[in-house]
Amino acid sequence: MAGAFGFKGCQKIHGPQIRNLLQAKDFFLFDCDGVIWHGEKAITGATTVVNSLIRRGKNVVFVTNNSTRPRENYMHKFYRLGFTDVMLEQIFSSSYCSALYLRDVVKVCGQVFVIGCDGLRTELQEAGIPCVEEEEDQPDATIFTCPLAADVKAVLVGHDDKLTFLKLAKASCYLKDPECLFLATDNDPWHPLSSGRILPGSGSLIAALEVASGRKATVIGKPSRFMFECISSQFRGVDPAQCLMVGDRLETDMLFGSNCGLDTMLTLTGVSQMEEAQEYRNSDVSTNHSLVPDYVVDTIADFIPAFEELEEQSN
Incomplete structure (x- = not known):
């Protein structure tokens, strides 16, 4: 991917270049955490940018690997933080897309064993996907004594802050059946916390289960193409050449854009920084070049002067 204006990667763009990009693109895909908000605080200028684009x-559209909350909860958060023009159909989370994959692509006929939070289960239930009931295991329950559900046709792994060894053991047993699907909402390895600590992501749980089962999970969220296919199925006329993917993580957001044929923009308000992007750009390993962004901005608030220029031109 060469970028719409002929240069590739790791070059910061400013005023007129951003203005031209805004005029050239019809679809803007945003990651959420680290791009438009940090926790419960919107990144300065993000509401202005998003609302102005709409x-x-x-x-x-918003493409997030966070599977912990249903889209309805995301709607409340957008509104709470001032993104008042955002609608439910603009939100594509890995939990929502996992539900669509199970319902519409593989058309699962049976129960799904879920390792994940309540938000993931909610999305599956709203899509009519039957989940194995999460019963309270006895304190002394083991994989030797606990019951296993019948008719489990898929294991779906997402972020689970109540993970137990018994859950992993049950999932491993279900996956002994080669007909049982092994799916993951995303493979993010970790997430930054405001304290400077990190939180293990879904990818760390998937890795444990891949080792235990000897199988590889099919990943639904970024950087898989399926999330873009979800968007294309719900918005008419989506042309990859007219799309810009804006994210903060090279290995997830930039690779997702590259996999889907989209121009990509890295913001420096989240996980990845300029030095990492430059290392990938200069790497002798050709696959690393897919992680290099087409454009770099300090923050999406850098869009605001471009909007002001467009306003002046129209007056």
Whole structure:
């Protein structure tokens, strides 16, 4: 991918270049954490950028690997933080896309064993996907004594802050059946916390289960193409050449954009920084080049002067 203006990767763009990009693109895909908010605080200028794009008639969607909350909860968060023009159909989380995959692609006929939070289960239930009931295991329960559900046709792994060894053991037993699907909402290895500590991500849980089962999970979320296929199925006329993927993580957001044929923009308000992008750009390993962004900005608030220029031109 060469970028819409002929240069590739790790070059910061400013005023007129951002203005031209805004005019050239019809679809803007945003990651959430680290791009438009940190926790319960919107990144400065993010609400102005998102609301301005929507009011200008641009198609704006949000693609997040966070599977811990249903889309309805995301709607409340957007509104709470000032993103008042965002609608439910613009939100594509890995939990929502996992539900669509199970319902519409593989058309699962049976129960799904879920390792994940309540938000993931909610999305599956709203899509009519039957989940194995999560009963309270006895304190002394082991894989030798606990019951296993019948008719489990898929194991789905997402972020689970109540993970137990018994859950992993049950999932491993279900996956002994080669007909049982092994799916993952995402493979993010870790997430940064405001304290400077990190939180293990879904990828760490998947790795444990892949070793135990001897199988590889099918990943639904970024950087898999399926999330873009979900968007294309619900928005008419989505042309990859008219899309810009804006994210903060090279190995997830930039690779997702590259896999889907989208131009990519890295913001420096989240996980990845310029030095890492430059290392990938200069790498002798060709596959690393897919992780290099087409454009770099300090923050999506850098869009605001471009909007002001467009306003002046129209007056």
